[in-house]
Amino acid sequence: MGKSTGFLEYNREVPQDRAPLERIKDFKEFHLELPEDTQRIQGARCMDCGVPYCHSGIMLAGGASGCPLHNLIPEWNDLIYHGLWQEAINRLLKTNNFPEFTGRVCPAPCEGACTAGLNQPQITIKNNECAIIDRAFKEGWITANPPKKRTDKKVAIVGSGPAGLACADELNKAGHSVTVYERADRIGGLLMYGIPNMKLDKNEVIQRRVDLMKAEGISFVTNTEVGKDYPVAALEADYDAIVLCGGATKPRDLPVEGRNLAGVDFAINFLSANTKSLLDSNLKDGNYTSAKDKHVVIIGGGDTGTDCVATSIRHGCKDVIQLEIMPKPPVARTASNPWPEWPKTYKLDYGQEEAAAIYGADPRQYCTTTKKIVGDAAGHVKEIQTVEIEWVPDETGRMTMKEITGTEKTHPADLVLLAMGFLGPDDQLIDQLGLDRDPRSNVKADDHSYQTNVAKVFTAGDMRRGQSLVVWAIHEGREAARACHEYLKTV
The missing domain is CATH 3.50.50.60 (FAD/NAD(P)-binding domain)
Known part of the structure; x- marks a missing residue:
């Protein structure tokens, strides 16, 4: 770290939100930004601890401790302290497909496990992350990067929430032809319709990312409920692999x-x-x-x-x-x-x-x-x-x-x-495919293969693990993509 005593010299500082009585007049995002110099100082507070639990991503006492995506947090904190913003976004994107989502709506289990938080205010990890990705978009560093070579494999992803989008992004990078099916009229799943606009802007944040993924070659089909508007038999016949990311949409x-x-x-x-x-x-x-x-x-x-x-x-x-x-x-x-x-x-x-x-x-x-x-x-x-x-x-x-x-x-x-809260996924598609379930009614698949009991059908996100955090959904989507890619190399 370039400033090993930063956590002793600087206080935690987060940007002020728009005043409550002002922001309730509209549905616009209410978070403001810190000046660049102040944001860099917040990166300097990262303390070069010997074992950075912030990116451990483990479950303790029923909750996440550290980042499930294993974001390399001390590295990009140091990079923004030195003003190396482009290097910081390159490092951040190695582990997180959508920092603009997590930087806004993740509850930040990374900060809960921050070593500085043992006896003082923790590092502003979530805000630093959001500052990196927002700056990257403003500077034009985030551009479409379609794969240079395509395989002959076709993958269908059912559900366009954070798990489905992350899975689609990773499989597309591997060169597979990916189509995402969404029963709603807009892409995004609960990111689009389950989180209000003042927390996560739909056009400036979500649609911007969807447009980028389209430019990279991913196909999106809306207003289509698989198993109802699109028969399961046709889905199985049309694709080499299927990844179910339908979420836990059954409310308690x-x-x-x-x-x-x-x-x-x-x-x-x-x-x-x-x-x-x-x-x-x-x-x-x-x-x-x-x-x-x-x-x-x-x-x-x-x-x-x-x-x-x-x-x-x-x-x-x-x-x-x-x-x-x-x-x-x-x-x-x-x-x-x-x-x-x-x-x-x-x-x-x-x-x-x-x-x-x-x-x-x-x-x-x-x-x-x-x-x-x-x-x-x-x-x-x-x-x-x-x-x-x-x-x-x-x-x-x-x-x-x-x-x-x-x-x-x-x-x-x-x-x-x-x-x-939510009890589990909808039954229709699961029953039509004949999928096994776990005791909580989620689709059954282990933590490594993400494969169901039905050939070439994988699952990820809340549909597999139950209602959870956006950051867990992105992790699941990435891991299911890895498992699906390994499977596709064998068929």
Whole structure:
């Protein structure tokens, strides 16, 4: 490292976001940029630690520790400190196909495992990564680079989320002819319709990358659901290999009285329709569920719930609360959550920050579960009944919920959004292909071959491992491409 004492001399500094009361007026990205000199200093804080856990990419205590892509983080931190931006993007692209995605929406398990984070603020790894790729696009360093030689092999990839795109990119680089099938009208999967535009701009970021991949020779087919619009038998006959990257798209439901009332919906439906209407007509076509002037209740405290908070606020909701069944996390790591595990600490994310700016407080209500959803005479939701819970060990030591008597509450609700995660992939294509599943209903394939029980059919991403991070999906897509390429060399 060129500045081995940088972590002692410089403080962590991230760019300011647009002010909450300003950014809620639109759906534009809200992150700003640091000046180049300041960004270079942040690269200097990387401390040349003997064992850089930041790119370990291992699972500890059920969460990712370090980058699953094994990004060579200390190397490009050092390169930007020295102002060698073009060398930095070359190094970054060796391990990450889409840093412009991860630099915006990845929760940064790399930073959770940063050695500096043992006793001071960790290095701004995620922001450094985003700065490298954004500069590379601005400088014109990112250009189409189609393979110089093609093989005679054809590969179909089903699903255009981060796993499918990464797999397509790698197989195309190997010279194979790749076609990506997407049932939606735009490429990107959950990147396109599951993440709001203010976190990840669809035209300036996602479509820019898709256009680049098209220029490199990848074919994209939209509005086509394999197994419905395109028969499985034709797919198997037309391609030498098939990689399934359909994601874990089956949302977890809430089995309580009143679930089927009008005004109760899955968060993914709410977010997807909003983004599609935004892109189609700037929300003028009305083809989305508006939260304007409504009491909004979001059930689920994760990132999807946060996105629903932020979207509802931009619609002009009357108020919004977010129900979280788990306890409020501590401000700092506890003894049971040591470094380099992912830090399970309290964070005020962008949606909660915006709610706090408007309503004066974090909208999350912790240790709260839903008892009943109540409707009006017309069959539309009007209120939701909750109770507070505590987590206590049962006779085996497993933590279980216990309701706290006297904590029952009734909240007005015109719109209830279920943001409780996903259970697994859709069944139709899996059943038609006759694929084996694991105990969690995901498509069964091991961590090395990525091959299913059906000849020439591979799988990757959330469809194989279950709901996970964008960075894991890219890792899976890359690894499945490697396995598929090895298979194609033998047939």
